[in-house]
Amino acid sequence: MTETTDPPAGSTAPQRVLRWVLGAVVVFLAVLGSLALLGAMKVIPEIALFGNESEERNAQVLTAVSREEQVVLLSLGIEGIDEKTDRTTFLGVDIPGSERATFVQYSFSAKLGIEGGDVRIDETGEGEYRITVPEFVFIGHDDEHFELITERNGALSWITPEIDELEMVRGILSDDVKAQYVADNEALLREQTESFYRRIVTGIDPEIELTFVFEDSAGSRR
Template sequence: MTATATPPAVHPQKPRSRTPGWAKFLLVLFVILAIAAAAVGGLWVGRSFGASEQREIQVIKSVELQEQVVLVRSAIADLKPKADIQDINGIAIPWTDRSVLLQYEFDTMVGINGEDVTIARTGDNAFRIAIPNFTLIGIDEPRYHVVNEANGVLSFLTPEIDTLKLTEEVLTDEVKSEHIEGLRPVLEVQAKDFYTNIITAIDPDVTLEFTFAE
């Protein structure tokens, strides 16, 4: 009896699934949009950092370009007495005395030398501004008047008091210092307001800290 060979079983192949055309189109579109978004985002970030750096430069330049800054105008008024007498070997000669009482008044301009102001970055969009010593920048409309004058019987022996020279002695370093110290609270407020207004006009969100020279 002859054995009959069994033919191998044939399995039908499954048809390969094809990606629909619309799905390919959406995939390509998604990739293009992702690339475009990344490019736009990078450009926006770059511009944002560039704008921030530009504002920082403008803030610093706005402070450094200032020269003399008048912060307060204030009047000084007082009396200046002056007396003199003739003497011989240190012994006063009676009735040779001369005396005047000078009344003076003038307007002062007190502020700072802007070139001495320094600014330093202390953090993100934050700066410290160091204000130098306040100084007398100038005077305006000086007014002098002799309110009293007395001369002894023999005063002709004593040289007349030079009222012009006396007016020059009025504004001593001590008078200047006392005047400026009396204005210090107002000067500090004015300095803060002055630089804050300049800088916030460039960047309203900036944070400022002020220090003052003693």
């Protein structure tokens, strides 16, 4: 005779189905919770990365502008003829025929700019910077050519010392002459300065706003 086993008291088929359904719902909610947690973990690093990227941009701006070497902003093609005339005098009166005249033709490229290490940059607001530019200087020259093209000597020029051509060349490139080249081209140098640094900074971030302050040789602002 076969014995039959009765289901546990209080446990019916509908109850078992209900327990299975409730278990599936719990598992489903747990999976959703895990996915939400993973999504939050992905968003948080992205938010942190955005902040670091902004700081890195600032560092890039500072590094790009803070150049240590001389910055050539303008190259001028200079050419001309320098004339020097000497004569001998007696009791303050010129001796006729004693004059000597020397003519030197010259050409060179003059390089004007600034000392990059003296440029200062200050952040004045969100995405706004002030660039303080030092005085403009004569950086150097190249492609120079000096040539004696003619002399004009009077009948008594032998009593007048010969003119030193090297001294004439030094005069062509004297400190006063170099300073004059800078002064004559100051407006163009300012334009070139702004264009030069705007290209650098906007290459990092086109939205950055720049203002410029120019200093003269005494350090005062203009």
